Amino acid sequence: xxxxKWRHIFKLDPDKEIDDGMLExxxxxxxxxxxxxxxxxxxxxxxxxxxxxxxxxxxxxxxEVSDVDAIVPGFDAYFIPVVLNAQNPEWIFNMxxxxxxxxxxxxxxxxxxxxxxxxxxxxxxxxxxxxxRTNITEEGMKAYARLADQMLKLPILYIEFSGSYGNPAxxxxxxxxxxxxxxxxGGGIRSIEQAIEMAQWADTVVIGNxxxxxxxxxxxxxxxxxxxxx
Amino acid sequence: xxxxKWRHIFKLDPDKEIDDGMLExxxxxxxxxxxxxxxxxxxxxxxxxxxxxxxxxxxxxxxEVSDVDAIVPGFDAYFIPVVLNAQNPEWIFNMxxxxxxxxxxxxxxxxxxxxxxxxxxxxxxxxxxxxxRTNITEEGMKAYARLADQMLKLPILYIEFSGSYGNPAxxxxxxxxxxxxxxxxGGGIRSIEQAIEMAQWADTVVIGNxxxxxxxxxxxxxxxxxxxxx
Numbered sequence: 001x002x003x004x005k006w007r008h009i010f011k012l013d014p015d016k017e018i019d020d021g022m023l024e025x026x027x028x029x030x031x032x033x034x035x036x037x038x039x040x041x042x043x044x045x046x047x048x049x050x051x052x053x054x055x056x057x058x059x060x061x062x063x064e065v066s067d068v069d070a071i072v073p074g075f076d077a078y079f080i081p082v083v084l085n086a087q088n089p090e091w092i093f094n095m096x097x098x099x100x101x102x103x104x105x106x107x108x109x110x111x112x113x114x115x116x117x118x119x120x121x122x123x124x125x126x127x128x129x130x131x132x133r134t135n136i137t138e139e140g141m142k143a144y145a146r147l148a149d150q151m152l153k154l155p156i157l158y159i160e161f162s163g164s165y166g167n168p169a170x171x172x173x174x175x176x177x178x179x180x181x182x183x184x185x186g187g188g189i190r191s192i193e194q195a196i197e198m199a200q201w202a203d204t205v206v207i208g209n210x211x212x213x214x215x216x217x218x219x220x221x222x223x224x225x226x227x228x229x230x
Numbered sequence: 231x232x233x234x235k236w237r238h239i240f241k242l243d244p245d246k247e248i249d250d251g252m253l254e255x256x257x258x259x260x261x262x263x264x265x266x267x268x269x270x271x272x273x274x275x276x277x278x279x280x281x282x283x284x285x286x287x288x289x290x291x292x293x294e295v296s297d298v299d300a301i302v303p304g305f306d307a308y309f310i311p312v313v314l315n316a317q318n319p320e321w322i323f324n325m326x327x328x329x330x331x332x333x334x335x336x337x338x339x340x341x342x343x344x345x346x347x348x349x350x351x352x353x354x355x356x357x358x359x360x361x362x363r364t365n366i367t368e369e370g371m372k373a374y375a376r377l378a379d380q381m382l383k384l385p386i387l388y389i390e391f392s393g394s395y396g397n398p399a400x401x402x403x404x405x406x407x408x409x410x411x412x413x414x415x416g417g418g419i420r421s422i423e424q425a426i427e428m429a430q431w432a433d434t435v436v437i438g439n440x441x442x443x444x445x446x447x448x449x450x451x452x453x454x455x456x457x458x459x460x
Contacts, residue, residue: 080381084327089317093377094363097314100373100381104407109380133324143330147323150339151310151330152382177334 001060001076003113003155003182006032007199008225010218011064011186011208012054013038014046020053022215027057029222035079035206037064039125039162048072064115068099076111081158083117084144086130115156116148120170121187124162138173145174149181159202161187163209165194171201190214195221199228231290231306233343233385233412236262237429238455240448241294241416241438242284243268244276250283252445257287259452265309265436267294269355269392278302294345298329306341311388313347314374316360345386346378350400351417354392368403375404379411389432391417393439395424401431420444425451429458 010031012018015038018026027034036050047063047070054061055074063075071078083091100107118141119132127134136144141159148157157178159171165188175183185198186206190213199205205225211218240261242248245268248256257264266280277293277300284291285304293305301308313321330337348371349362357364366374371389378387387408389401395418405413415428416436420443429435435455441448 084323087319087324089319089322092319092322093314094317096377096381097370097373100376101369104373104376107376107380112381114381139331140327143327143334146330146334146337147326150337151326151342151344152384154382 001033003033003077006182006204007230008222009033009035009184009204009206010211011035011037011206012050012211013208014043014050014070015041016212018212022211023053024057025215025219026211027054027059029219030226031059031222032204033060033062035062035064036075037066037079039066039129042067042070044070044072051075065099068095068102071099071103078112079115079156080112081115081117082154083119083126083130083132084147085118085133085136087133088129088131091130113155114152115158115184116144116152116154116181117158117160118144120159120161120166121164123164124187126160126162136170138169141170141173142177145177145181145183149178154181156184157181158184158186161185164188165190168197168201171198175201175203189221191217192220192224195224196228199225199230203230231263233263233307236412236434237460238452239263239265239414239434239436240441241265241267241436242280242441243438244273244280244300245271246442248442252441253283254287255445255449256441257284257289259449260456261289261452262434263290263292265292265294266305267296267309269296269359272297272300274300274302281305295329298325298332301329301333308342309345309386310342311345311347312384313349313356313360313362314377315348315363315366317363318359318361321360343385344382345388345414346374346382346384346411347388347390348374350389350391350396351394353394356390356392366400368399371400371403372407375407375411375413379408384411386414387411388414388416391415394418395420398427398431401428405431405433419451421447422450422454425454426458429455429460433460
């Protein structure tokens with residue numbers, strides 16, 4: 001698993017239905033990895049069910065942990081979001097402390113990567129849950145990028161517009177100041193053009209909802225993103 | 231400046247008076263470093279004034295940044311607290327983002343060290359300001375220690391009892407699970423016995439208020455702390 005080369009990721013939501021044919025197409029698409037994650041109704045059962053189905057394929061599979069009770073062993077890696085612009089302390093560190101009290105001694109830390117999340121779409125479930133400050137300027141995004149990259153030295157800065165297509169200038173602003181964190185962009189990509197646009201600035205482009213809405217477009221983003229040099 | 235060898239630190243508050251004789255005694259005491267920092271009434275003027283007086287001596291001098299407007303250039307290093315058990319988001323990341331918007335491009339990051347703070351004394355000014363969850367068990371402290379050390383890979387875990395002497399078992403619990411973060415203890419040390427007790431578990435013992443209350447006792451903690459092997 002070499003995350004530094006991941007340009008394209010599909011994100012699958014355990015709370016959404018996907019049939020075997022579509023799942024095979026996604027896993028065999030040439031994408032660099034699958035992230036399993038979502039915001040609502042994520043359980044141990046629907047997470048382990050989805051993992052076991054993805055495991056038939058060779059693609060690396062990562063769990064993005066959003067609920068301490070839905071941590072399933074057997075993923076290649078675990079992404080732990082810290083929402084940098086959350087205003088609800090539950091979603092900054094309280095959840096992590098609760099999780100560490102339960103699971104701390106058993107965690108394989110070389111499989112764990114912290115994502116510095118910046119949530120951009122005020123209407124998204126994740127923004128409402130975390131009470132995120134979503135009104136972010138380019139200068140503000142640079143500050144979040146420096147917080148993740150230089151101050152906290154996190155492996156991933158994740159710019160998340162969950163459901164709406166974000167402003168590429170914000171991703172560009174982040175990329176300009178980041179030295180070591182990988183810049184992920186996810187949210188609202190529904191066309192090849194949008195995938196290509198974000199791939200110019202993001203190190204890694206995450207494709208989510210469109211999988212469930214237009215699988216043909218979703219699959220086409222793999223080649224599109226990988227055609228953009230960085 | 232080799233922070234990994236610092237066993238004893240004096241913390242001086244720019245908002246408190248200290249005469250030249252006492253300041254010389256503190257700086258020439260054999261302590262490993264001076265931290266300049268406090269919670270209330272910290273200004274650019276009182277910070278630069280204290281720095282310029284400490285600079286007559288060879289001891290390393292660190293600014294613990296508590297107010298973006300009181301960042302003074304010329305210190306050997308800058309400690310940036312992130313209060314891991316704060317419930318007021320202003321004191322988790324909002325202040326940092328504000329500071330990074332203003333100063334981000336000009337920061338020398340090799341001089342910056344993030345402190346994962348755990349605030350333990352509910353009656354302290356810092357606990358009230360940050361709305362910290364101060365009711366911390368040993369298991370809870372281990373979770374905070376893993377958050378600082380393994381999850382966030384911070385250079386410093388700072389257990390702060392500000393004004394009251396804390397439970398050494400909490401420092402011991404943190405030290406047990408930490409791999410790389412340096413464990414600082416500060417707060418309420420008013421005797422050689424207390425300094426020695428905390429020095430058994432803390433990598434670095436920080437002596438503050440007693441400087442202003444009983445300088446002889448304060449100076450005696452240097453030798454006491456350094457007599458304890460770790």
